[in-house]
Amino acid sequence: MMDFQQRFKTSPEVIASAPGRVNLLGEHTDYNDGFVLPTAIPQRTTVAIGFSADDRHHFYSVELNESVAVVPADSPPQGFASYVYGCIRVVETAGHPVPPLAVFVTSSVPIGSGLSSSAALEVAVLRGLRSLLQLDLDDVKLAQLGQQAEMQYAGVSCGILDQMACSLADSEHMLFLDTRTLDRQLLPFPTGAEMVVIDSGVARSLATSGYNQRRAECEAAAHQLGVKALRDVTDPQQVASLPEPIRRRARHVITENNRVLKVLAGISAPEFGALMNASHASLRDDYEVSVPALERLVEILQAMPDVFGARLTGAGFGGACVALVAAGQAQAIATNALNLYNRAGYNGRILVG
Structure with missing residues (x-):
């Protein structure tokens, strides 16, 4: 399998990942300020992030075999790149400048299966950016930024369920979440x-x-x-x-x-x-x-x-x-x-x- 080094002719600065999620109860309640009960699944999305060799962002997805180059000032790209670009943009909007980056994405979270492949990608990218740029962002703030990225750059009016689950859940517990207050607790199966x-x-x-x-x-x-x-x-x-x-x-x-x-x-x-x-x-x-x-x-x-x-x-x-x-x-x-x-x-x- 092609890796970051082969693709971008340099080494990544950081590697980060996030799991997909399955929702046990509480479907279509999150955007109604309601209650949800997800858990993490074993499948994960992993991103390797390094600095770009030029003035563009370069994104590559192994599973899609798709490469996208984006001039930071351009209009947002489509497809998987819209999520990656969206995460970069919301971090910048929050006051943290982001230099041109190379982002290498690989994932075992199935796409289009209702298991939050997009949120896993967002949280993985944001975790990578947090590490790379040494940002003072907690896991709840990461989830909120991921939600903003999906709404503003991927065109999905999503609730906070998926990003909170991918950021905070584990596969050993159920995560009870009040999506209005973000109060939460881990419950046993x-x-x-x-x-x-x-x-x-x-x-x-x-x-x-x-x-x-x-x-x-x-x-x-x-x-x-x-x-x-x-x-x-x-x-x-x-x-x-x-x-x-x-x-x-x-x-x-x-x-x-x-x-x-x-x-x-x-x-x-x-x-x-x-x-x-x-x-x-x-x-x-x-x-x-x-x-x-x-x-x-x-x-x-x-x-x-x-x-x-x-x-x-x-x-x-x-x-x-x-x-x-x-x-x-x-x-x-x-x-x-x-x-x-x-x-x-x-x-x-x-x-x-």
Whole structure:
């Protein structure tokens, strides 16, 4: 595999990385100031950063085999480079000059699977910049800068969930996060349970999917209910007077927040799984972000012995499914589920399990 030295004819100054994430509960709640429950996955994005040999930024992605050169004063690039450039620009906007850089990106986080490949890239780049430029930025500030980069330079009106998870979560715990206050705590996985994540093989793009539309619908619902955000409504009955489809969009967010909060009390694996199943039904029926491939995969997982619950994870419109399963059974369950899924004509792959 080509490395930084081969590509740029010099050595990197710093190397940094960040994990992808899977969200166990709390989908489409973060941009509504709500509650989320992600965990980090083993797959990571790694960046090597050095100084450019000329007056341009040079970015290279191993997985995409794509090279981009950017004059710092030019308009933002497209594709993966927009995230890297966006991180540089938000650091500069925060008052920290950035010289022309060479950035070499490699990643095992699947792209378009709902596992935060973009946020992992942003956090890795920002960690690299923090080290290279000796910036006084904590992990929360890094997440906030990553969110700004994605919104301003990649055109996705994202919440803070993905960047906070990639910056602060680990793979041994669940990260409970209040996205309004950024209060957070690490919680243990339910006793006797572990996680399976399977990619449906159907990629999706947030900027071109219905993501921004859903966000606008939620803002319209909050406005009609007279609240700052849907987080401020706790009773699903309060949305009964709203017109469709924003009534159903709001109902999903309210019930999803309530599901996440139930976990704080400490619940069993079967109870947690039931919440995941309810979350999926809400994402399918009220939020309408599922697709046939995800439905088939979730159906297969939910029907298997030793599976407590399963749901789509990420924004939907494709991507991955996550399941909570009996400890010690993840590998067998993932293999059997994938075989059934692919036999049905799909092309999935196991990501965790």
